[in-house]
Amino acid sequence: MPSRFFSGQVHLLLKRCLTLIERLNSLQDLPTELAPHVSELNNTLNRIRLAIENLLNDPDFASPSLLVNQFDFYKRLAELLNTFEWHPLGLLDHYNDRDLYFYRFSKLFCEQIQYPYPPPLLSAHSNEYFSSVPPTNLISVPLGEDTNLLALPDFVHELGHLIYHHVWKKLVAQFMPHLQKHINDQKLSTASQAAKAYEDKLQLLEQSWSQRYAIEFFCDVFASYAVGAAYGWSHLRLVLATQTDLYNPSFGDTATHPADEARMRIILLTLKRMGYDGAAVALKGRWDALTSILVAKPDGEYHFCYPDALLEKFSELVTKLCRELDLIPFFDQPTADNNLPNLMQQAWDRFHSDPVAYAQWETGKIASLKSLLATP
């Protein structure tokens, strides 16, 4: 009986996959420049279809001794199909001019930094600030960001998630020995303390770093590499707007993102590593002044989580990787008006030099940008 139910569910998954393929291929009004994305999505959906058909055609399909393995495999296929249905296919089904504007913006940015992978699809109606779904090569930006410049470095952070998706095995393999050394050193230094509790927290710290914090720190270092201090300023702006505890998560806490204090520190370390001490000093001065009004302070175990040495090593590995990928750093970008990494830096410089007149300046720049991106 379980096998009959299972068999029925696998057939229904195949039906759903075929429906999505048909819908994708019936989209007639998409801009022609999206053709590579439609083709890639079609290939992905057909790979899922083939995997479902292979499961159904397996001579041992629904055999009692393999049922659990095959059921779990079916779940992975269903999850994969969900991910594509909810994100890129949902976007293409009601694609609009603002999505296209950001697609062109993103494509130009990718060309200008020598991004080595296919440029992503862009959705211009995010419901969770800037975000990305790396397995689907999709970035989402909020509805109103086509009229602003100062938050755009956060798009660059999201592009970092897509790069991480390609390089994570190599980076994690290089970083793990340094992380494990830090964890072991802490184990030795805390051996006489409440050992078991510390061991659990250290294990959680290792897990958080290797599976989550490394991803966010990677994106922070990459964005600093690509657009310089503009990313740091954008991060400061976001922290002031959204965060009250700069030191959370601390030791023993679980979260997807590392503490904002540590994220700013790795941005500053990266700017210094790239020889931009002056920019780092200016950013740190403003960060210290503005964050001093927040009440949160680090707890007694915070120092275990993000020591400078570990952040420095991580920044070193990521900037080295960026150079190996031939990504162009911010300081090598031309100062031309149509250069987007330069425009992001210019916008923050302009904001600092004349905050009151900035909005008017930004409106003019946005108009020029829209004119530049009006055609493919």
Next chain:
Amino acid sequence: MSETGVISQEYYSTAELFQTINQSIIILKKKHFNLAGAASLTSEQLREAGDLLTQLLAQLIDALHSQPSHTPIDDDRLQVPPFFIKRLQERHGNEMNWYVDDLRELLVAIRDAKPLNEDLIAHLDELCGQLDAETSAIHRRLWRG
């Protein structure tokens, strides 16, 4: 900036590991239970599945040992994530030495292409089950917020 980027990447790497391990276990189980599909398995498929599972077991045994060696890992090799070790520690914490002995027996049996018994098959299924539970949990976080 949002959690989606981190969680979807975490999901991807966990699901990829699960698929690799699950596929190898299916191949060994087809052979063990002498199922209809066993006849079409090639020696190359059996060798690759065995190599991958011995690599996994060697890393698990090292990590679950009281004094892990922390041997540097090559980026092309299987990378066992810390959550996987933690799950196994939580399940077998009270009998860890016996459990590690069982994993060693399983590793030797697969490495030397010896027949597997029901207990060893159950250990393989448990490893896969733990990976599946983690993968499903991460995916639920993606769509339930």
